[in-house]
Amino acid sequence: MTLPARIALLILLPALPAAADAGADAGVDIPALVECRQGIAEHAALGAATADPLKAIALGLQPMPQQNPFMTEFRLANPTTVFGRQTDHIAVAGASVMAVLDLDDPRPLAGELKLETAYDADGKFMAGREVVSRDTTDPKTGDPMIESIILSVSTVRSHPGQTLAGCTYSLDLPAEEATAPDATASAEG
Secondary structure (H helix, E strand, C coil): CCHHHHHHHHHHHHHHHHHHHHHHHCCCCHHHHHCCCCCHHHHHHHHHHHCCHHHHHHCCEEECCCCCCCCEEEEEEEEEEECCEEEEEEEEECCEEEEEECCCCCHHHHHHCCCEEEEEECCEEEEEEEEEEEEEECCCCCCEEEEEEEEEEECCCCCCCCEEEEEEEEEECCHHHHHCCCHHHHHHC
């Protein structure tokens, strides 16, 4: 991070609690995103904010040192409650936004959320279920798509004694389009 960006961070830090409330007005509701109560557009707004440290801070998200190269982590200016548990720590990984919870055992939470266990061995746990699958259109192209939102609970070795719980938001091609051969590729072939 450049020196001017660090100075800007220091100037903005005292305003974090007020900025966190402004984040809700900007259409980014972290608890709703983590609990799968939002959609692709709201997830995209969070992605845009977390890609820019100053925008993240304006939403009350303080960048944290990375413990895992596949996740970007943030401390919340104001703790929040997700799945009935309080946290002040979230992680963003690709299309996923997850609360980092101080839970040694993820199984009780997975049971409460009625998730299907996909893997439970060697100290690694993963469970999930699709909570939304609906027809939509790609906002950029107008093509038919399927919006999918998957709720999951998991553990990662980089965060011992903690559980990740949250949602993955994606737009997918309809099944017949996803498996159909690409006519232009075979014609050019």
